[in-house]
Amino acid sequence: MTKILVIEDEPPLREEILDILESEGFDVMGAEDGVQGLDLAQTTPPDLILCDIMLPNADGYAVLSSLRQNPDTALIPFIFLTAKAARESVRQGMDLGADDYLTKPFRTDELLNAITSRLTKQVAIVQIHQKVAQLQHSNLLKDEFLETASQELRRPATNIIMALKLLRQASNPEQTQRYIDSLQQECSREINLIDDLLDLYYLGANERPLQPEKLNLQTWIPAIIEPFKTQSRKRQQTLWSNIPPYLPMPIIDAADFKRILSELLNNACKYTAPGGKIVLEARCDLTTSEATNPDGKTIMFIVSNEAEIPNEFIPNLFQPFYRAPEIDRWQQGGNGLGLTLVEKLAQRLSGKVQISSKAGWTQFTLQLPIETNLPVALAPTILNEINS
Numbered sequence: 001m002t003k004i005l006v007i008e009d010e011p012p013l014r015e016e017i018l019d020i021l022e023s024e025g026f027d028v029m030g031a032e033d034g035v036q037g038l039d040l041a042q043t044t045p046p047d048l049i050l051c052d053i054m055l056p057n058a059d060g061y062a063v064l065s066s067l068r069q070n071p072d073t074a075l076i077p078f079i080f081l082t083a084k085a086a087r088e089s090v091r092q093g094m095d096l097g098a099d100d101y102l103t104k105p106f107r108t109d110e111l112l113n114a115i116t117s118r119l120t121k122q123v124a125i126v127q128i129h130q131k132v133a134q135l136q137h138s139n140l141l142k143d144e145f146l147e148t149a150s151q152e153l154r155r156p157a158t159n160i161i162m163a164l165k166l167l168r169q170a171s172n173p174e175q176t177q178r179y180i181d182s183l184q185q186e187c188s189r190e191i192n193l194i195d196d197l198l199d200l201y202y203l204g205a206n207e208r209p210l211q212p213e214k215l216n217l218q219t220w221i222p223a224i225i226e227p228f229k230t231q232s233r234k235r236q237q238t239l240w241s242n243i244p245p246y247l248p249m250p251i252i253d254a255a256d257f258k259r260i261l262s263e264l265l266n267n268a269c270k271y272t273a274p275g276g277k278i279v280l281e282a283r284c285d286l287t288t289s290e291a292t293n294p295d296g297k298t299i300m301f302i303v304s305n306e307a308e309i310p311n312e313f314i315p316n317l318f319q320p321f322y323r324a325p326e327i328d329r330w331q332q333g334g335n336g337l338g339l340t341l342v343e344k345l346a347q348r349l350s351g352k353v354q355i356s357s358k359a360g361w362t363q364f365t366l367q368l369p370i371e372t373n374l375p376v377a378l379a380p381t382i383l384n385e386i387n388s
Contacts, residue, residue: 002119003027005046007037007063008081009055013104017050020108021115034058038066041073048118050102053082061096068097075125077118081106156190196337199259200320203344210253210348217247217282224258225280228265236274239265242281250299250370256345257368260353261301263338264364268305271362276306284370301366309357317355318343 004026008014011032018028029046031037034055041049041063049067053060060080067073079100099118102110160183167179202208221243232239261280268278283300309317316322321336342364346353351368 001025001027002048003029003044003046004115005029005031005037005040005049005051007031007034007049007051007055007060009033009052017111020111024112034060034063038063041067041076042070045073045076047122048077048079048115050079050081050115053080061092064096064098075122077122079114079118156186156193159186160190193337196341199341200337200344203341203348211255212251212253214249214251215254215257216249217243218245220254221261221280221282224261225265228262228269228278231269232272232278235269235272237269237272237276237278239269239278239280242279244282244284247282247284247299248370250368252349252368256349260342260345260366261303263342264303264366267338267364268303268362271307271309272305273307277304278306279304297370298367299370301368302363303366304361304363306360307362308360309355309362311357314355314357 002025004021006014006017006021006028008017008030009032014030014032018030021028029040029044031040035057037049037051037055038058040046051060051063055063060082064078064080067076067078077099078097079102080098081102081104083104099121100114102114163179163182163186167176167183170176170179221241225239225241229239265278265280272278279302281302281304283302284297318339319336320340322339343353346366346368349368351366354365354367356363356365
C-alpha cells in the first residue's frame with residue numbers, strides 16, 4: 001500500500017487531507033510540525049510527502065533540505081502545500097528539490113491528480129536509478145574480470161619467456177626437451193585461456209545463434225567419451241558410461257552440449273586418483289510436472305567421479321577463474337573458466353547444472369528440456385529401470 005506523510009500544522013486541514021487520502025486507499029501518517037515530520041520521514045520512509053511551508057520548529061524548506069541530503073530519503077517525492085504562491089517561494093522550494101506545489105485552498109481532484117502524477121513519475125525514476133545501479137555493478141564486475149583475465153594471460157606468457165631463456169642455456173638434450181615440453185604446455189594453456197575468454201564474450205554478447213539438431217545419444221556420446229577413456233587409462237582410472245537405448249533423441253546444439261560434457265569429464269579425470277572411478281550416465285525424467293518444467297520433459301546427464309570436494313569450495317566453483325585449492329591431483333592446471341562456461345552454456349540451452357559432493361563422490365547433474373516421442377506403453381517399464 002502506498003504510504004503518504006502529511007506535514008501540516010493546522011489540525012483541521014491535516015485531518016481533512018488524511019481522511020481524503022485514506023478514503024482513496026492510501027496508508028497515511030500525519031505530523032504537526034517540521035521536526036515531527038522529519039523524524040517520521042526518516043524512521044518510517046513514506047512513498048510521498050505533502051508538506052506545508054510555514055511550520056513551527058522547522059519550516060518546510062528545512063525539512064526538504066534535510067531529506068534531500070539523506071540517501072535513504074533523497075528520492076521521496078515531495079509536494080509543498082502553501083498559501084504562499086509568490087514566485088520567490090516557488091523558486092526557493094524548487095531549488096531545494098521540491099517536486100510540485102499546491103496552493104491553498106485546493107480542490108480534492110487537484111490534490112489527487114498531483115499525487116498520482118508524482119507517484120507515476122517516481123516509478124520511472126526508481127527504475128532509472130535501479131538500471132544505473134545495475135550498470136555500475138556490471139561495469140565493476142567487468143573491470144574486475146578484465147583485471148583478473150589480464151593477470152591470467154600474463155602467467156603463461158611469463159612462463160614462456162622463462163622457458164625460452166632456459167632453453168638458450170640448455171647444456172644437454174634432456175634439458176632441451178624439458179624446456180620444449182614446458183613451452184608447448186604453456187602455449188597450450190595460453191591458447192585455451194584465450195579461447196575460453198572469447199567463448200565467454202560471445203556467450204555474453206549472444207553473438208552465436210543456436211544450431212539445434214537431433215542427436216542419437218547411443219552413437220554420439222561414445223565419440224565424446226573416447227578421448228577421455230584414453231586419458232583415464234593412462235592414469236589408471238576407470239571410466240564407464242550408461243546410456244540406455246530407450247532414451248529419446250534430444251534436439252540440441254551439438255557444439256554446446258559437447259563442450260559441457262567435455263568440461264565435466266575433463267574435471268572428473270583431473271580430480272580422480274589412480275584406481276578411482278568416473279561414470280557418465282543419462283536418464284529420462286518422465287515424471288516432470290508442468291509446474292517445474294512447463295516446456296516438456298527433461299533428460300539428465302550425470303557425471304560422477306570418485307573424489308570429494310570440501311563443502312566450502314562448492315559455492316565458488318562456477319565463479320570465473322576460481323580454482324579449488326590443493327585438489328588438482330595430476331597438477332594438470334587450468335584457467336578456472338571451465339565450469340563458468342558449463343553453467344552459461346547450460347543456461348543457453350534452457351537447462352541447468354548442479355553439483356553435490358559427499359561420501360567420497362562428486363556428482364555434476366546437467367538437466368536439459370526435451371521433447372520425447374516415446375509411446376505411452378513404454379513409460380512404466382522405463383520408470384522401473386530408472387528407479388531400480
